Amino acid sequence: MGTHKFDFARGEVRSFLVSNVLYWLENFHVDGIRMDGVSSMLYLNFGIDDPGQKKFNKYGTEEDLDASAFIRQVNCAVEAHYPDVMMMAEESTAWPLVTYPPQDGGLGFHYKWDMGWMNDTLHYMQTDFPWRPGNHGLLTFSIMYAFTENFICPLSHDEVVHGKCSLIGRMPGDWWRQFAGLRTLAFYQMTHPGAKLNFMGNEIGQFIEWRYYESIQWFLTEEYETHRHHQAFIKALNHLYTAEPALYERGYTDDGFTWIDADNSKQSIVSFVRQGEDVDDDLVILINFDPASYESFRVGVPREGDWEVIFDSDRPEFGGSGYAGEEPYACSSEPYPWNGRWTPLRLRCPVWQAWCLSAAVPAATNRPWSRSPRLRPKSVCLR
Numbered sequence: 001m002g003t004h005k006f007d008f009a010r011g012e013v014r015s016f017l018v019s020n021v022l023y024w025l026e027n028f029h030v031d032g033i034r035m036d037g038v039s040s041m042l043y044l045n046f047g048i049d050d051p052g053q054k055k056f057n058k059y060g061t062e063e064d065l066d067a068s069a070f071i072r073q074v075n076c077a078v079e080a081h082y083p084d085v086m087m088m089a090e091e092s093t094a095w096p097l098v099t100y101p102p103q104d105g106g107l108g109f110h111y112k113w114d115m116g117w118m119n120d121t122l123h124y125m126q127t128d129f130p131w132r133p134g135n136h137g138l139l140t141f142s143i144m145y146a147f148t149e150n151f152i153c154p155l156s157h158d159e160v161v162h163g164k165c166s167l168i169g170r171m172p173g174d175w176w177r178q179f180a181g182l183r184t185l186a187f188y189q190m191t192h193p194g195a196k197l198n199f200m201g202n203e204i205g206q207f208i209e210w211r212y213y214e215s216i217q218w219f220l221t222e223e224y225e226t227h228r229h230h231q232a233f234i235k236a237l238n239h240l241y242t243a244e245p246a247l248y249e250r251g252y253t254d255d256g257f258t259w260i261d262a263d264n265s266k267q268s269i270v271s272f273v274r275q276g277e278d279v280d281d282d283l284v285i286l287i288n289f290d291p292a293s294y295e296s297f298r299v300g301v302p303r304e305g306d307w308e309v310i311f312d313s314d315r316p317e318f319g320g321s322g323y324a325g326e327e328p329y330a331c332s333s334e335p336y337p338w339n340g341r342w343t344p345l346r347l348r349c350p351v352w353q354a355w356c357l358s359a360a361v362p363a364a365t366n367r368p369w370s371r372s373p374r375l376r377p378k379s380v381c382l383r
Contacts, residue, residue, distance in 0.1 A: 005040065008066035018074050025082045032086030033078070034113075039093045041067040068107065075108030086110045088152060099150040111195055114151040117142040122159060125185050126170040129268075129291050136265030139289070142192070143262070147254045151194040155185075155202055160210045168205045177291065179205060179226055180320065180352035183233055183313045184287055187354035190237050191274060191285045193251050203234040229319035236318070240311050240356065246276035246283045260284070260300050261339050267292065269349070271299050271339070284357040288349055293323060297349035300339030303359065306330045307345055311356035323350035330360055 092115040100106025124138040171181035201216040220227035250256025260271035268290035314320030338344035
């Protein structure tokens with residue numbers, strides 16, 4: 001909302017800002033608006049370290065009541081006039097109920113950027129391979145709070161400017177390893193609970209940072225096979241997301257995600273189940289973040305039977321090695337306890353590889369009904 005803090009207690013200021021938002025929606029037909037720096041708006045003493053300069057509201061706390069009232073006002077105005085527009089908060093603190101309805105005491109946003117997931121995941125991805133086991137918790141901690149809000153997992157422009165390096169520039173290793181690492185990052189983002197956001201250029205693996213004064217290097221896919229392969233991978237990954245309900249139907253509730261093994265730090269491998277409304281849509285996700293391959297790797301699955309590999313990031317057309325073979329191919333479960341389950345699979349697991357598996361045989365029974373994702377009612381908040 002700008003680099004200076006507005007006086008949200010003044011009606012004319014609030015009217016000016018709300019009118020600006022509605023103007024952009026009416027004249028430029030944008031699909032969504034991200035409100036930047038929400039944390040600095042919500043707290044009276046944001047960034048103030050000197051106790052003598054701190055201010056407090058009428059309740060003796062540091063929350064900016066006028067700013068939170070303005071946020072609810074603008075979100076309700078957008079809801080009333082443009083109910084299909086998404087409102088997103090770039091908010092990095094533990095302020096509660098950011099994506100809950102104003103009627104329930106929330107701020108009324110549709111989504112909140114998961115700054116913790118972004119920072120932790122990128123920190124892990126740029127860690128050199130021998131030290132990744134010690135940082136394994138950076139991959140898994142986000143699930144501890146992933147369902148408290150409607151989160152977006154962002155890989156945005158903020159992360160590819162001002163000397164931070166491009167996404168692929170953060171990946172350790174040689175050129176092949178960098179592209180392989182970038183594929184595991186994109187796959188982890190797409191299979192993680194929550195919505196997804198990518199900045200333009202992420203899909204081609206551009207090596208330079210984003211520069212506002214020049215175009216993205218779109219020519220890379222025409223001149224270099226590696227970039228063309230990565231673009232094909234992102235295209236296939238997007239199609240996987242839209243084709244598999246388990247990746248989005250329960251993306252904001254904890255009944256859509258179950259860990260298989262969150263603690264395999266020694267091998268730098270994570271595995272989990274994404275669950276949809278129909279048990280037959282369940283997917284097993286396996287991601288290897290390490291430059292070690294395994295001829296035989298066990299992973300527990302939700303039920304016995306055959307499981308088909310429906311997506312493999314290591315395919316040659318994506319720039320991978322093709323080590324595990326061509327999919328779809330089936331793997332049969334074994335009667336052997338593993339990962340707290342009675343029916344593991346035994347797979348060939350290449351380096352920096354991500355797999356998505358689907359059950360080949362329908363389940364005998366479906367899971368019971370569970371709650372739907374949290375949605376904001378289409379109503380204007382009370383004044």
